[in-house]
Amino acid sequence: MKILIIEDDQRVAALIQRGLEEQGFTTTLAYDGISGKKLALNNQYDLVITDIVLPKLDGLDLCKEIRKTKPDLPIIMLTALGTTDDKVEGFDAGADDYLIKPFEMRELLVRIRALLKRSTGNTNSIKFILKYADLEMNLQTKSVRRNDTEINLTPKEFKLLEYLLQNPERVLSRTEIAEEVWDTHFDTGTNFIDVYINYLRKKIDKNFDHKLIHTKSGMGFIFKVE
Incomplete structure (x- = not known):
């Protein structure tokens, strides 16, 4: 909700x-x-x-x-x-x-x-389960699974993935992610969002055939099957 x-x-x-x-x-x-x-x-x-x-x-x-x-x-x-x-x-x-x-x-x-x-x-x-493709997030147990594989995330990685799951197939700018996930204004001189995106990629994309997190050059990121 x-x-x-x-x-x-x-x-x-x-x-x-x-x-x-x-x-x-x-x-x-x-x-x-x-x-x-x-x-x-x-x-x-x-x-x-x-x-x-x-x-x-x-x-x-x-x-x-x-x-x-x-x-x-x-x-x-x-x-x-x-x-x-x-x-x-x-x-x-x-x-x-x-x-x-x-x-x-x-x-x-x-x-x-x-x-x-x-x-x-x-x-x-009330929906406590977020799903997209073969990825599933349980908001009550704070657990994430992809294709029946348990994925361990830090609290901030979990919140970032939750926001991506709530906004699939839509380009999300770094500014939007900073404001919605970190409650802060994005400083163009830092790359902390890219760092966390890379953390997530290693955990939910690296060992799977279909990638979910994609970079749109000059615009941000998009969560979709590709």
């Missing part, structure tokens, strides 16, 4: 992201309302978590904008404002649930699962 987190406090956003990814969710971060709106409307997510107080576009107006085109997308609002009027305002804007800061990660997970169960009808529909 893919969850969009819109939170301008980067420390809080990172804590939520880590907690969700440890439970097998895939997450995307946005640090302001405009960026969050763009991501929510242009991509497919199973749930959105948004703060109310955001730069550029506040969470209430953001929620209203999302509801115009995606009325069924579950939204959880996070805020330090906990009065009844604040909650009513959040629900009136279109939020499905409302969580007051500070909160425990366990409580957020309970709210998320309840909303996903309601929207899908069955929590078992």
Whole structure:
């Protein structure tokens, strides 16, 4: 399941992201309302978590904008404002649930699962297996197999491969990979992404006939059978 987190406090956003990814969710971060709106409307997510107080576009107006085109997308609002009027305002804007800061990660997970169960009808529909060609990744057990061969990856290699599996047959730039996998801006003076791509190639391509990771000169990388 893919969850969009819109939170301008980067420390809080990172804590939520880590907690969700440890439970097998895939997450995307946005640090302001405009960026969050763009991501929510242009991509497919199973749930959105948004703060109310955001730069550029506040969470209430953001929620209203999302509801115009995606009325069924579950939204959880996070805020330090906990009065009844604040909650009513959040629900009136279109939020499905409302969580007051500070909160425990366990409580957020309970709210998320309840909303996903309601929207899908069955929590078992959550996908923990990613497959492409003869490669399979289990997000719960953190295991990877190719053609029944177990492949051992480091946490960062696993996250990089997970992103490739989620975006097959699409050219991924080094900038995109840096931002989505490393949560950092790509420094053209470094080659750390190429280094990790090579690590992955040695583990998932080297001993197999069909290669999956390919370089597009001057553009980036593409994950496909060739």
